[in-house]
Amino acid sequence: MTELSRRQLMQLGAAGVLLGNGLAIRAAHAEGDTVTIAYNVNLPSWDPTTGLSAVNPTIQSIYRSVFDQFIGQKPSLEFQPGLLTEWGWTDDRKQVWMTVREGVKWHDGSPFSAGDVVWSLERAGKQDGGNPISFIWSKIANFRIDGNKITADVVAFEPTLFKWMAFLTGYVMPKAYFEKMGAEGFEAKPIGTGPYMVDQFERNGFVRLKANPDYWGGKPAFGTVIYKFVPDVTSRVAEIESGSSDITVDVPFEEFDRLKDKEGLAGVSTPVSDIGMIFLNNIDAMNDKNVRLAAHHAIDKQAIVDKLLRGYATPIDTLEAPQYAAFDASIKVGYDADKARELLKASGFGPDNPVKFKIQTTRGLKPKDYEMVQAIVGMWRKVGIEAEIEVYEIAKHYELRAADQLAPAAFYNWGNAIGDPTTSTGFAMFGPSPHSVWNTDDLDGMIGPLWGETDETKRIEGWKAVDRYIAQEGYVIPLIQYQQPILFKKTIKVVPNIAGSPEPAQMTAG
């Protein structure tokens, strides 16, 4: 038997370590069809229909990789067939009908059927089922299945019902599998019908997805997708700069500008369905229309976009971004500092006798949120508004908003990936909504009838009229439409998505 000296043993050990290292590196890049994404949020749960994570827009690109929605949505926000190929209301709006895609399989190989669709809709509509959007899903009931055709009775007409089928919690879940595994079992080993299957999941670490070879929409270009959960922005920048990840999103614009021109990297920044706004509360100084309008006219939004956001945002004048259904370019509330001074003067205020109120904001939740508010306060000061800034956590904002106790002005961001006016102007401005801040009868009287309007053209025109009225009265201060910066290796083609983050199934080799 050959005996090893201590030196030889150490040399072997070192060689082993180096070999091990080399193997690990090879393992990481063994497959040329792997794409690694340094993602900005964690995935708290695999059930896309219940709990807090179900309504987190940022997570939807992961959910959409594994699960299919009832109705699909293109990156441009246009709707397209998903697991439903056709859908609609009867003429009297008393029933809905849906046609279910045939030949689809769940990731475990079992066949997908209309029963899964009905079970998912019924589960979503249960008041105590944990679906945050159950108030929408509960508006249809008494489902009937005939082959791949489903009909259901309308409990209360909801014009956005089918749009929600492509939005938050609008996913089809596997009835038989979920019932067999239970909620915890499903959480441990989720399946869907989507383009990717969950291969390995380390909570708060990463998820590794494998392409679904039987996907009804065709096998995706990349065989493996790895989402690394990297909430810290410095680490995300390091991930893409060091080459450890192929794609990352939501880095500071300064870093985006620096890295997009770096060799081997590319960058794209496009508008997303997320806006920055200042809620006004109908208390104190905000009950004075002149003050509200002056506060709006005094803000030079373009200067904020150019100087703080390096041009990566679009100024807006209503809560409807240009891609939304009720966007009306003719509604303008321009920057006019002189007009702001006149309005304030009419109410007895001016730079020597400023109107005073508090403005609340988060700091670091959205890009340059605090800095934007600082700039706005500076602009206000010049015309005769003295605003005191209060920084709070987002949890505090929700608490105050739910209790209708926000300050006279409060900065916030609002997402609306289906682009419908009910999910922007509607929920943000209708008094009875738990998320509204401005509560006055005149506005509620205009909005109320629109919830059940069955004529789509009239409905959209009605919302445009509401937006115009809000702008004239100064009930809210819309600021900007955000952009999402995406950095990626030039070896990959990324399709930006207005609804949120890019989806792996739409990525191809560059």
Add this chain to the structure above:
Amino acid sequence: MSLKFVFSRTISACITLLGVMIVVFVLVRVVPGNPIAMMIAPGASEADVVALRARYGLDLPIYHQFSLWFAQVLHGNFGTSISLKQNVLTIIMQRLPATLELAVFALCLAVVWGTMVALVSTALRNTWYERIIDSFNGMMLAVPDFIWGLTFVLVLGVLLPILPVSGRSDPSIDVDLLTQFYLIEGVLRGHFIFVWDVLKHMILPALTMALPLAAVIGRVLKNAMMDVMVQDYILLARIKGLSNLRILLQEALRNAAVPALALTGVQFTFLIGGTVITEKIFSYPGIGNLAIDAVIYRDLPLIQGLVLTFGAMFILVNMLVDASSALLNPRLRHA
């Protein structure tokens, strides 16, 4: 060690833990931001909000909520996480091993580094080298750990991309493990490629946590060794002809180690607390990272479970330090 000593420490630990439970339970309900407000759907009515509060037991008086939670905890049930919708104890047990391995690895680095600093500095006492080492040690102590973390990310992760800056292992490596103790199980089962990958992922966060602790250990140990070096038995050892290295290692270090050991134990608890920031910077999937998310989402059951876990770890480490100090110093057993 007497039974009385163990009994008194256990009783003391239970009282401390009860105090931690009460404080954290009240605190998370007093601080601004409630989880229900974050869960309210756009179309929710007042009745829906009331139902949601009832579902999570938040409509009950605080003392009633506490008594229910306390009874559950005694039965090993920490409740269900609001944001993750899973049993809190299960979640913590899945993540705790990552933090423990990281903390112990950081402690080992700190002890080795600190001891080396103390030894070299003592050996080179009264020279310029000692001052340089002391200055460097002072800098390690003065710079906060998160600054070290960001520096390591930039230097070793980006400028010289030699170490990974996020996660616990390479997602593309397939290893079927039975436990969450990646390092220990990897070694025991001979998955050395995986072990090396896990170690690579641990180096930067562990160094981030270890540097300030290493500086403390180095300073305390060096001071203790300097005191020892002027004792008569050291002079006797010199007269007997022992080499400087042998005197340092066999006489000075052994006798100076007791105060440094006690301090290391106490500092280890702070090191565990430091995982909250470090794990966030390096996206390391331990309980520190989990704690930040729990606070953001105001996940009350999870926050309570995590604070209780941190509290239990602190108490356990302190008990171990007390016990080892008592073993080393018989006078303490009767204190």
